[in-house]
Amino acid sequence: MNNSASRRILAFLIIAMVFPALACNMPTPSQEPGGLFENTRTPISTFTLAPSPTRLQPTNTFPPSTATPGPTPTYAPGFNESFDGDWSAWNDLFVLTTQAAGGRIQTTASIKNGLLTFNLADKETYLYRFHKNPQQADLSVEIQYSMEGQKDNQVALVCRAAEDQSRWYEARISGTGVFEIYYYSKARKIQEDLNPFIPLLQGAADAAAFEAGQMNRVRFTCQGIKLKLDFNQGKQVFEVEDDRITGGGLAGFGTMTYANPPAVVQITEVNAAVP
DSSP: OOHHHHHHHHHHHHHHHHHHHHHHHSOOTTOOOOSSSOOOSOOOOOOOOOOOOOOOOOOOSSOOOOOOOOOOOOOBOOEEEOOOSOOTTBOOOEEEEOOOGGGOOOOEEEEETTEEEEEEOSTTOEEEEEBSSOBOSSEEEEEEEEEEEOTTSEEEEEEEEOTTSSEEEEEEEETTSEEEEEEEEHHHHHHHOSOSEEEEEEEEOOTTTOOTTSOEEEEEEEETTEEEEEETTTTEEEEEEOOSOOSOBEEEEEEEOOSSOOEEEEEEEEEEEOO
């Protein structure tokens, strides 16, 4: 065997020995190479679902109010004053204004045999009596009276008066049947320095409806926004509307003098009732 043939046989033997070893270390198709690159995939999170939430019953967002409503005003069913000498149901005489000399009022009032008599002696003097019991908004106030002397002086009927006498509705009637209906506002005088009496209606009853120098019955009714003046039980009725006072209040009567005060007013009764 020559040298060339010997070298070829030796090379064949070396290859035959080395190839099986390399084949054993090669990866199989089902294997992934490991250790070459770090796995960068984000792992899938595994967690357990929480139990389904329990549905709560609805509750009030705010606690119920515990405020106590104010008391409902209690109104009297009216009154009937026949002047027996007991003034306990009436407030003290209220002097709205006077031009009495030195501020000393000479006008007097007396009761005898169920007759209330005012001797009016002072200029520009407005006197009122308010019944203590608040009355409901819809009310009729009635007076029976006569006037002697200067008959341009007047008596007054009042409804829906504030308890502090700051405002009310008023009807005035003279000894000849001349009348006015007013809205009275104390604030108008204090805040604006204006006449506190705002006229709503003025006029005069016919001679057939009002007898000067005799006893006459006059009724002033406040009902809703209507203000009515009735002479001698419907012989003549006058009416106007105003909505500045709609609630209940005090009721009463009064007398007033102007430039010529001497007059005598006699009153037999003052009544109030629901119309």
